[in-house]
Amino acid sequence: MPDITICPTCGSDKIKKVQRDLTREFQGQSYTVPALEFYECPNCGERLYDWEAVQKMQAYSPAFARSRRPRVRARVRVPFTSVARAAA
Ligand SMILES: [Zn+2]
Numbered sequence: 001m002p003d004i005t006i007c008p009t010c011g012s013d014k015i016k017k018v019q020r021d022l023t024r025e026f027q028g029q030s031y032t033v034p035a036l037e038f039y040e041c042p043n044c045g046e047r048l049y050d051w052e053a054v055q056k057m058q059a060y061s062p063a064f065a066r067s068r069r070p071r072v073r074a075r076v077r078v079p080f081t082s083v084a085r086a087a088a
Helices: 051-060 062-068 080-087
Strands: 016-026 029-040
Touching: 029 051, 051 062
Parallel strands: none
Antiparallel strands: 016 029
16 A cells, blocks of 8 residues: 555645554444554544554454454364264
8 A cells, every 4th residue: 555645534644654552442342452553644533544454453353353263162082982882
């Protein structure tokens, strides 16, 4: 993504890339994305996120927590003999 120099919302050329902790909210649950880089317009408050920022936000978002959780379900080992007996 090329550098953004003009705010798409208000046309201000004061928009610039900032890096700070961003606190967002998802379904009433707030979470913080540390040291996130994004563009912010001091004139109208517009915020623009590039692809990397979006990826980072998703990594911290509770909305994506489920897919992030590793599958460590305990696997129950059934001895082959008991399986064969159950099938018989
Ligand atoms: Zn603006």
